[in-house]
Amino acid sequence: MPVASAAYGLTFRQDYFGDPAAWAALVALLHDTFRIDVSIQDRFGGPDPTSMPFAYFDENGIGVANFSAFSMPIMIDGRLVTAAGFQSGAVRPEWRGRGLYRDLMRRAFNWCDARGFELGLLLTDKPALYEPYGFKNVPQRQFSGPPPVAARPEGSSRTLSLDNPGDVAVVKRLLRERTPVSPIFAVAAQTEMFLLNSYFDPGIRLSYLDQPEVVVAWKSREANCFQLLDIVGRTLSPLSVILAALDLRPDRIEVCFPPDRLDWQGKPEPFASQTSLMVRGAAADRLARPVMLSPMAEF
Ligand SMILES: CC(C)(COP(=O)(O)OP(=O)(O)OC[C@H]1O[C@@H](n2cnc3c(N)ncnc32)[C@H](O)[C@@H]1OP(=O)(O)O)[C@@H](O)C(=O)NCCC(=O)NCCS
Numbered sequence: 001m002p003v004a005s006a007a008y009g010l011t012f013r014q015d016y017f018g019d020p021a022a023w024a025a026l027v028a029l030l031h032d033t034f035r036i037d038v039s040i041q042d043r044f045g046g047p048d049p050t051s052m053p054f055a056y057f058d059e060n061g062i063g064v065a066n067f068s069a070f071s072m073p074i075m076i077d078g079r080l081v082t083a084a085g086f087q088s089g090a091v092r093p094e095w096r097g098r099g100l101y102r103d104l105m106r107r108a109f110n111w112c113d114a115r116g117f118e119l120g121l122l123l124t125d126k127p128a129l130y131e132p133y134g135f136k137n138v139p140q141r142q143f144s145g146p147p148p149v150a151a152r153p154e155g156s157s158r159t160l161s162l163d164n165p166g167d168v169a170v171v172k173r174l175l176r177e178r179t180p181v182s183p184i185f186a187v188a189a190q191t192e193m194f195l196l197n198s199y200f201d202p203g204i205r206l207s208y209l210d211q212p213e214v215v216v217a218w219k220s221r222e223a224n225c226f227q228l229l230d231i232v233g234r235t236l237s238p239l240s241v242i243l244a245a246l247d248l249r250p251d252r253i254e255v256c257f258p259p260d261r262l263d264w265q266g267k268p269e270p271f272a273s274q275t276s277l278m279v280r281g282a283a284a285d286r287l288a289r290p291v292m293l294s295p296m297a298e299f
Pocket of ligand 1: 033089090091092095096097098099100101102103123124125126128129
């Protein structure tokens with residue numbers, strides 16, 4: 001049932017990112033709701049061009065409700081799957097409980113279904129909100145264990161900074177060229193969330209390795225633990241080669257994606273998180289093995 005937006009004096013709009021005032025209204029809505037500033041994306045080339053936002057605006061152009069879909073192709077069991085991520089779901093407190101979000105969710109899910117996306121994904125702390133639309137929880141597993149046998153260092157590495165436009169260009173190029181980090185479950189193409197997540201979390205280190213050319217996203221955790229978040233490049237290196245290039249000798253490894261391309265095996269363990277990964281669609285049943293969405297693709 002469509003919302004009686006005329007009765008509320010609201011205007012429905014979709015695909016409105018070309019309008020700077022409407023984009024600014026979404027930035028304000030997300031800032032007021034989640035205390036995050038997504039306008040930082042303007043520095044990296046703007047919002048994801050595949051984004052399809054659905055929203056209500058009041059008569060002053062204030063964004064009162066939004067829900068967005070975006071394209072995020074995923075590799076599942078060796079096959080590229082067309083997938084849509086859903087994000088930026090928010091309704092201003094004074095407009096809640098009137099069915100605005102229900103209306104926007106239906107519009108977004110119908111839009112994706114009409115385009116034949118095989119998978120829908122979202123991360124949420126309110127799973128009950130999405131269950132009526134066929135979303136199911138996927139337990140996430142990180143992979144942990146002792147480090148691999150040390151390798152001889154080859155090539156050099158350096159730390160990248162997103163404050164340096166040249167470094168941003170390197171990251172964006174390798175994200176465009178990347179090989180999915182796992183054939184079992186991995187994002188095949190997505191740039192904006194990688195940059196945004198790196199920017200928002202100062203604990204994330206981005207290291208550039210030149211042989212082979214990759215960007216490694218990683219964290220240093222307590223008790224000399226190396227947490228590997230993502231590897232971006234055409235050719236992926238074994239974990240031992242990455243550690244040698246970074247000149248690191250950790251006692252423990254945690255990998256935040258299926259590690260089958262790393263020449264290293266870890267034990268799947270529950271990944272502690274405030275949010276649940278939920279999926280719907282024809283490809284959802286193919287997620288039979290332990291999986292984790294790289295934190296660099298979180299949205
Ligand atoms: C969650 C939120 C978007 C709901 O917006 P809303 O306009 O009040 O929602 P609606 O009135 O359209 O309700 C839609 C449905 O969701 C249900 N719902 C609302 N809030 C919910 C919650 N916190 N948990 C579970 N279900 C909820 C409603 O009961 C309704 O169910 P129905 O369709 O069976 O009647 C809004 O409360 C909000 O912006 N919260 C803060 C940001 C947030 O949590 N966003 C979601 C991120 S995943």
